[in-house]
Amino acid sequence: MDSIHSEYDMEDKKAAADQDDGEPPHNSSKIQRLLAKKPHKNKILQAPGVTNKVIEVWLNETLSDAEHLDIPGIILKPEHKNPISRYGIDRIELNNNGIPNDLIDRVYRCLFVYSVGFYEMISKIIQHSEQKYTLITRIWKVFAVVLEYCCLTDYKMMIT
Numbered sequence: 001m002d003s004i005h006s007e008y009d010m011e012d013k014k015a016a017a018d019q020d021d022g023e024p025p026h027n028s029s030k031i032q033r034l035l036a037k038k039p040h041k042n043k044i045l046q047a048p049g050v051t052n053k054v055i056e057v058w059l060n061e062t063l064s065d066a067e068h069l070d071i072p073g074i075i076l077k078p079e080h081k082n083p084i085s086r087y088g089i090d091r092i093e094l095n096n097n098g099i100p101n102d103l104i105d106r107v108y109r110c111l112f113v114y115s116v117g118f119y120e121m122i123s124k125i126i127q128h129s130e131q132k133y134t135l136i137t138r139i140w141k142v143f144a145v146v147l148e149y150c151c152l153t154d155y156k157m158m159i160t
Contacts, residue, residue: 059112
Protein backbone atom coordinates (compact mmCIF):
# COMPACT_ATOMS: atom_id res chain seq x y z
CA MET A 1 0.00 0.00 0.00
CA ASP A 2 2.82 2.39 0.78
CA SER A 3 4.08 2.18 -2.79
CA ILE A 4 0.60 3.07 -4.06
CA HIS A 5 0.38 6.10 -1.79
CA SER A 6 3.88 7.25 -2.65
CA GLU A 7 3.06 6.86 -6.36
CA TYR A 8 0.06 9.17 -5.95
CA ASP A 9 2.09 11.62 -3.84
CA MET A 10 4.73 11.78 -6.58
CA GLU A 11 2.02 12.50 -9.13
CA ASP A 12 0.67 15.30 -6.93
CA LYS A 13 4.11 16.89 -6.68
CA LYS A 14 4.61 16.61 -10.43
CA ALA A 15 1.18 18.13 -11.11
CA ALA A 16 1.90 20.98 -8.72
CA ALA A 17 5.23 21.69 -10.43
CA ASP A 18 3.59 21.62 -13.87
CA GLN A 19 0.98 24.26 -12.96
CA ASP A 20 1.79 27.57 -14.63
CA ASP A 21 -1.00 29.71 -13.20
CA GLY A 22 0.34 29.71 -9.63
CA GLU A 23 -2.94 28.40 -8.20
CA PRO A 24 -2.78 25.64 -5.61
CA PRO A 25 -3.59 22.15 -6.85
CA HIS A 26 -7.25 21.22 -6.45
CA ASN A 27 -8.59 17.95 -5.14
CA SER A 28 -10.76 17.63 -8.23
CA SER A 29 -7.67 17.50 -10.46
CA LYS A 30 -6.23 14.75 -8.26
CA ILE A 31 -9.47 12.79 -8.57
CA GLN A 32 -9.48 13.29 -12.32
CA ARG A 33 -5.88 12.02 -12.55
CA LEU A 34 -6.73 8.98 -10.41
CA LEU A 35 -9.79 8.20 -12.49
CA ALA A 36 -7.77 8.53 -15.69
CA LYS A 37 -5.19 6.03 -14.43
CA LYS A 38 -5.49 2.37 -15.21
CA PRO A 39 -7.08 0.43 -12.35
CA HIS A 40 -4.66 -0.95 -9.76
CA LYS A 41 -4.10 -4.67 -10.23
CA ASN A 42 -3.90 -7.06 -7.31
CA LYS A 43 -0.17 -7.74 -7.10
CA ILE A 44 -0.61 -11.04 -5.26
CA LEU A 45 -2.91 -12.50 -7.90
CA GLN A 46 -0.71 -11.08 -10.66
CA ALA A 47 2.42 -12.67 -9.14
CA PRO A 48 4.36 -14.89 -11.55
CA GLY A 49 3.77 -18.07 -9.48
CA VAL A 50 -0.01 -17.64 -9.22
CA THR A 51 -1.05 -18.46 -12.76
CA ASN A 52 -4.46 -19.55 -13.96
CA LYS A 53 -3.07 -23.07 -14.23
CA VAL A 54 -1.93 -22.99 -10.58
CA ILE A 55 -5.44 -21.97 -9.50
CA GLU A 56 -7.00 -24.71 -11.65
CA VAL A 57 -4.64 -27.32 -10.16
CA TRP A 58 -5.48 -26.06 -6.65
CA LEU A 59 -9.21 -26.50 -7.36
CA ASN A 60 -8.68 -30.06 -8.59
CA GLU A 61 -6.45 -30.99 -5.65
CA THR A 62 -8.82 -29.44 -3.11
CA LEU A 63 -11.81 -31.24 -4.56
CA SER A 64 -9.80 -34.50 -4.61
CA ASP A 65 -8.83 -34.05 -0.95
CA ALA A 66 -12.47 -33.35 -0.08
CA GLU A 67 -13.49 -36.72 -1.51
CA HIS A 68 -12.13 -38.40 1.60
CA LEU A 69 -14.16 -36.20 3.94
CA ASP A 70 -17.79 -36.81 4.72
CA ILE A 71 -19.06 -33.66 3.00
CA PRO A 72 -22.56 -33.78 1.49
CA GLY A 73 -22.73 -33.19 -2.24
CA ILE A 74 -19.32 -34.67 -3.11
CA ILE A 75 -19.26 -36.10 -6.63
CA LEU A 76 -17.01 -39.16 -6.78
CA LYS A 77 -17.84 -40.63 -10.18
CA PRO A 78 -16.74 -41.02 -12.87
CA GLU A 79 -13.39 -41.64 -11.20
CA HIS A 80 -11.33 -41.18 -14.39
CA LYS A 81 -12.33 -37.49 -14.67
CA ASN A 82 -10.73 -34.54 -12.89
CA PRO A 83 -12.88 -33.25 -10.03
CA ILE A 84 -13.75 -29.97 -11.76
CA SER A 85 -14.92 -32.02 -14.74
CA ARG A 86 -17.14 -34.12 -12.47
CA TYR A 87 -18.75 -30.96 -11.16
CA GLY A 88 -19.17 -29.61 -14.68
CA ILE A 89 -17.02 -26.52 -14.22
CA ASP A 90 -13.99 -27.52 -16.25
CA ARG A 91 -12.76 -25.06 -18.86
CA ILE A 92 -14.16 -27.03 -21.83
CA GLU A 93 -17.64 -27.37 -20.30
CA LEU A 94 -17.79 -23.69 -19.38
CA ASN A 95 -16.53 -22.66 -22.84
CA ASN A 96 -19.19 -24.89 -24.41
CA ASN A 97 -21.77 -22.99 -22.35
CA GLY A 98 -20.61 -19.69 -23.84
CA ILE A 99 -18.39 -18.48 -21.00
CA PRO A 100 -15.22 -16.77 -22.27
CA ASN A 101 -11.80 -17.79 -20.91
CA ASP A 102 -11.26 -14.56 -18.99
CA LEU A 103 -14.47 -15.14 -17.00
CA ILE A 104 -13.54 -18.78 -16.40
CA ASP A 105 -10.21 -17.61 -14.98
CA ARG A 106 -12.09 -15.12 -12.83
CA VAL A 107 -14.47 -17.81 -11.50
CA TYR A 108 -11.54 -20.06 -10.59
CA ARG A 109 -9.71 -17.19 -8.88
CA CYS A 110 -12.85 -16.19 -6.98
CA LEU A 111 -13.31 -19.74 -5.73
CA PHE A 112 -9.74 -19.64 -4.44
CA VAL A 113 -9.71 -16.12 -3.02
CA TYR A 114 -13.11 -16.12 -1.37
CA SER A 115 -12.95 -19.62 0.11
CA VAL A 116 -9.40 -19.42 1.46
CA GLY A 117 -9.71 -15.74 2.32
CA PHE A 118 -12.96 -16.11 4.25
CA TYR A 119 -11.64 -19.15 6.12
CA GLU A 120 -8.42 -17.30 7.09
CA MET A 121 -10.43 -14.28 8.21
CA ILE A 122 -12.62 -16.49 10.44
CA SER A 123 -9.51 -18.14 11.88
CA LYS A 124 -8.11 -14.74 12.82
CA ILE A 125 -11.39 -13.63 14.36
CA ILE A 126 -11.79 -16.66 16.62
CA GLN A 127 -8.27 -16.22 18.01
CA HIS A 128 -9.63 -13.24 19.95
CA SER A 129 -12.50 -15.13 21.53
CA GLU A 130 -12.79 -17.60 24.36
CA GLN A 131 -15.94 -19.05 22.76
CA LYS A 132 -14.38 -20.13 19.49
CA TYR A 133 -16.88 -22.86 18.61
CA THR A 134 -19.91 -20.64 19.29
CA LEU A 135 -18.48 -17.75 17.32
CA ILE A 136 -17.42 -19.80 14.29
CA THR A 137 -20.82 -21.52 14.21
CA ARG A 138 -22.59 -18.18 14.21
CA ILE A 139 -20.42 -16.79 11.42
CA TRP A 140 -20.91 -19.86 9.20
CA LYS A 141 -24.66 -19.81 9.88
CA VAL A 142 -24.86 -16.17 8.76
CA PHE A 143 -22.73 -16.97 5.72
CA ALA A 144 -25.10 -19.80 4.78
CA VAL A 145 -28.15 -17.55 5.18
CA VAL A 146 -26.58 -14.77 3.11
CA LEU A 147 -25.57 -17.26 0.42
CA GLU A 148 -29.08 -18.69 0.31
CA TYR A 149 -30.54 -15.19 0.12
CA CYS A 150 -28.19 -14.27 -2.74
CA CYS A 151 -29.24 -17.36 -4.66
CA LEU A 152 -32.91 -16.57 -3.96
CA THR A 153 -33.49 -20.30 -3.79
CA ASP A 154 -32.63 -23.20 -1.55
CA TYR A 155 -28.94 -23.71 -2.36
CA LYS A 156 -29.03 -27.16 -0.75
CA MET A 157 -31.28 -28.34 -3.58
CA MET A 158 -28.86 -26.87 -6.12
CA ILE A 159 -25.87 -28.68 -4.61
CA THR A 160 -27.44 -32.16 -4.47
